[in-house]
Amino acid sequence: GENVEQHPSTLSVQEGDSAVIKCTYSDSASNYFPWYKQELGKRPQLIIDIRSNVGEKKDQRIAVTLNKTAKHFSLHITETQPEDSAVYFCASWGYQKVTFGTGTKLQVIP
């Protein structure tokens, strides 16, 4: 089955700096890659996603890049703010099935 590895598991950045989280997947048939943000005590919520026919997608301070050849995709957060502190999960959709990464705890230090 699909295997998704997510790194790093924890990340601390100064407010205003950028943060990058990377995921690798194993199934070359995977075609949809969402990112979820989970604040403490709350449910995961989608923040951005990308399909396999696109290399990059941006939404204000958040961007996702996909390298199909290398089978990895990354979340980029620029100008980080304290409210960006949360756990971030990547996911990979193959045929009728989704696999999540193990999560990255991002701490933005004011």
Place this chain on the structure above:
Amino acid sequence: DVKVTQSSRYLVKRTGEKVFLECVQDMDHENMFWYRQDPGLGLRLIYFSYDVKMKEKGDIPEGYSVSREKKERFSLILESASTNQTSMYLCASSPGSGRETQYFGPGTRLLVL
């Protein structure tokens, strides 16, 4: 707004008890999912369903079963609860038909003593 609700936020059960966790979504979504969330392990898929009365095993189905008698409701059953099933359980739904964005419920924190 999509609403996904779960029957309980917290549950305490004894080893060997049969446990029912219920999930309801109000957006006529085709797909529903059950995950467990443990520190350092992320979200692991237990079971999912793409249609009424249909179910598929996820990555960790052992010790669990599911039921989907109605489109809006997806139940997770622990036939005989064990201490290693103590966890946070999250339900999710997605529209289906190529639209995969998942909407999560608030979670049920289950403690098995």
